[in-house]
Amino acid sequence: MGYTEEELKKELETKEYEYGFYTDIEADTFPVGLSEEIVIAISQRKKEPKWMTQWRLEAYKVWKEMEEPDWANVNYTKPDFQAISYYSAPKSKDKYNSLDEVDPELLDTFKRLGISIDEQKKLAGVAVDIVMDSVSVATTFKDTLAKKGIIFCSISEAIQEHPELVKKYLGTVVPQKDNYYAALNSAVFSDGSFCYIPKGVRCPMELSTYFRINQAGTGQFERTLVIADKESYVSYLEGCTAPSRDENQLHAAVVELIALDDAEIKYSTVQNWFPGDKDGKGGVFNFVTKRGICHDRSKISWTQVETGSAVTWKYPSCILKGDHSIGEFYSIAVTNNLQQADTGTKMIHLGKDTKSTIISKGISAGKSQNSYRGLVQINGRAENARNFSQCDSLLMGNACGAHTFPYIEAKNKTAKIEHEATTSKIGEDQIFYCNQRGIDTEKAIALIVNGFSKEVLNKLPMEFAVEAQKLLEISLEGSVG
């Protein structure tokens, strides 16, 4: 009854993407291509004020001048930005008051994804802002949050209703001209989430959004803005799945976090975009810019479980601007078949007594390439800065690769930095040890992989841990218990 690594490998190769289905909803899609007119049209469609249209156009102008970066350790055919449709919204009514009004087919999609809105409402106490393609179609628990003064809505709604907040913070952490994809996102972002926690408020529930790419040939450009005012706390969850598609789909999101004095933001992601089939056909390009800024004594914590996408290019970062601020990064990146991931973090220490922790776990199987790329920068005035980094890689099979590119820059003598990286495989002796104690090989592998990623899984909020486990299963079924 031996379950060998060989068998596991075979199973992994042939494992189909479970969530690859396509919802047939009539959608309102723009013609392909990108031009100033399209940018204006998106802005108009969303009934945005003039300053917003202007802001988008500025970004578009910058983007036109920029070149697509190619320094990352990934290989892919560059997307043709003129072959993408930049806006797509389900062609139903604009807003729903209750679930009954929602397209039953859409509801069915969520059920198959394992996200029952009813169930989540009752059991988990999670307010879900579901983004299906580009327009928010269901928002729950809004009332509860409203009582506390918390604003949790789509970014287009926020632009309409809270322009002062959006105007003040949008683009302050990730400016329009930050990088190629951030500029593209700034020009054409269709929707996303906006969250504001007022001073001294502890958000009573985990906020979560599920993103899905649905319409064929549409890239999704999410824009998320989370603002935690002084002394507040929020835990934000983000998870993604996407249906099977043969052409590569582009996902270029921007996430901005702002933690004002004494605030804390916990941002967790489970990313499971379609990784392409075992020949590397199809799959999502995930080029994401995520960054947070910490003011005095505040804390930002990124947790991510990356299992999907054909190409991932993602570096959630913290700018530790305020004194005594803390940045954390916990990541599991799993790559299989021909997936490529180049992910990591940047910790920029500017303030005094700032601390950062980086725990990164990479698991590569099949013919995939998994890279960690990180920067720890201690600036001249960052007295007593402290960093601890640990990057571990686990290789399964002989056709994959694991790479580490850490950049460590210290300009202050009081800095204390530790960086550690290891690469190993599941030891035969480890499996033998388990076998001896009556644990079969399959369970042993599960046990070891689980133990390997536990440090990070533990950081996920309870409600999300289950989901994370489920998504890990898709990538490494048979090896995770």
Added chain:
Amino acid sequence: MQLEEKLMSSFVAFESEVDTLAPVHDVREKALKSFEKLGFPTKKNEEWKYTPLNTLLKEDFHIFSKHDNTIEFKEVKQYFIHDIDTFKIVFVDGVYNSFLSETTHEGADICLLSAALTQSKYKKVIADYFNQMAAENDAFTSLNTAFAKEGAYIYIPEKKILEKPIQIIHFSTGNDAALMLQPRNLIVVGKQAEVQIIERHQSLSSQKVFTNSVTEIYADQRAQVDYYKIQNDQEEASLIDNTYIRQEKESHAKVHTFSFGGKLTRNNLNFFHNDERIESTLKGITIIENKQLVDHHTLVHHASPNCESHQDYKGIYADTSTGVFNGKVIVEKEAQKTNAFQQNNNILIDDKATINSKPQLEIFADDVKCSHGCTIGQLDEDALFYLRTRGIPKKEAKALMTYAFANNVLESVQIPSVKSRINKIIATKLGVDLGFDV
């Protein structure tokens, strides 16, 4: 860009003057073309991100020395390891100095590259090993190859265990206002042969010197190579050192780099494994101050199974000095059961000192043990306090702890006189009168 043009234009004159074997001319011309294509690297080049070259390359260097330069042994005795018997290959301003040297052809060839490049009896060795390991896509290496003329040539035949170490010393007198030197060394160590080499670049004045050195080392089966680089040059001397080592089955190569001086020092140390059960050791101590910059770029390319590599670099940076460490370990698919370790520890003494460290792993094989560690920190205050309560003055206590920090690297030094020389330099560097010898 002035220097680049100057180099390009003087190549023809240089070529017509040098009389070497025909194939070497082709190698040179090819290298010049490659240099022309590459040009000097800028900060945009990832490999040179932290090491700016513009001030260095702005200088109007003389490419050849115009003077007839002689020096007396007593002037330079201190730069030799003189308490033990050694072979010596000494160059003054790029020209071989027979008076200070001690070479041999008995049992092994310890002589000059210019001889090897011109005499037909070396034709085969030159064809087999000259410019075979050096990178083609590195501007400085190509430049050196184009102007390759003089340097050390060492050939240790099979089973020869060389009885005494070899010293290769390059002096620059400063008779020319600013001089560029391009020494080229070729070292071939035969099967089961053993050799110890000490290399030093030394400027004797405060004139500007820019050395672009390339060393190729070939270690055949079971050969043992023990190489020491002592870099303790004047403030105006800059060095770009490219070392390429190719190892055959069960050979063991060790390179220790001691960087204590110079304006800009860049060490490119590259190891290539050709067969199984090879061991490579790369160690270094860097102690610098003022505006100095030391950059260690190491590469260990594991291409065969069952090989090991150990890297251990310690850095201590004072004043506004800058340290760079970029350690690359590449493990190919075939290189199963590789053990690769890399360690880089740094201490920043002053606020304006900077360290940029990039320990890099690229792994394509699954059954390997690879790890790297990097730390940046300070001396332990408690330990310092402990030493002071025992009556050791602060300065000495700090020096002792710094020495202990770097000691790991010194432990593997095989030549006692080299070790005590390094100890002395460290003591001077730390400004204490302590003999660290035990």
